[in-house]
Amino acid sequence: MTVEKDLSKSVIFPVGSKITNDFFIGDAYLDMIIPEPTASTGAAGNVTFAPGARNNWHVHEIGQTLLVTGGEGWYQEEGKVAEKLVAGDVKVIPAGVNHWHGATSNSWFVHIAIAPGSTTWNGPVDDEQYADAEAGKIVMENK
Template structure:
């Protein structure tokens, strides 16, 4: 299986853009801090160490730190990421 593995750290308030994984998937293994994960059309999920997220092929989502905490996860990813629009600042600040 051809996958990429990365140890990802977000500083407080940092998050990635909405994105999808085309022709693949992504596992997020949360290792530290507090963060958020959201799939399009669903509520944001609060994440902490020990949580595991599975994102299936083509599912639009984002993830990142809470406003007040660093956030770390190991990402195991297959397929090609397609980067989309930023997460709305005003919406994020109300999480």
């Protein structure tokens, strides 16, 4: 099945282009809704994760807000248990918090990410860390 067919009933914004950088594991897609950051909003993008896909650990200079629009995903701060996110959830991430987010192993996950400042990318969430997060264990970034 194609991404478009799988998500045709749940997407608000286009799926966008496949992300090809080294900051994501698995298939993830991005459609920039606000491509040029403004003083009031920052940049905003619709991010679509295939099942099991996730981004690396990262920190936002000013913070980030996730508006979940479809599927089921994980949000995890370093040293804490992962939180399951579903459509309608809003996650406000404070500045300076090392975290990652992505899809559960059996669901697509779609969110709008709003980030007004810069992002510092850290190491990947490897398969063992991801499995631990899904099992409800506390995970720390490998340093």
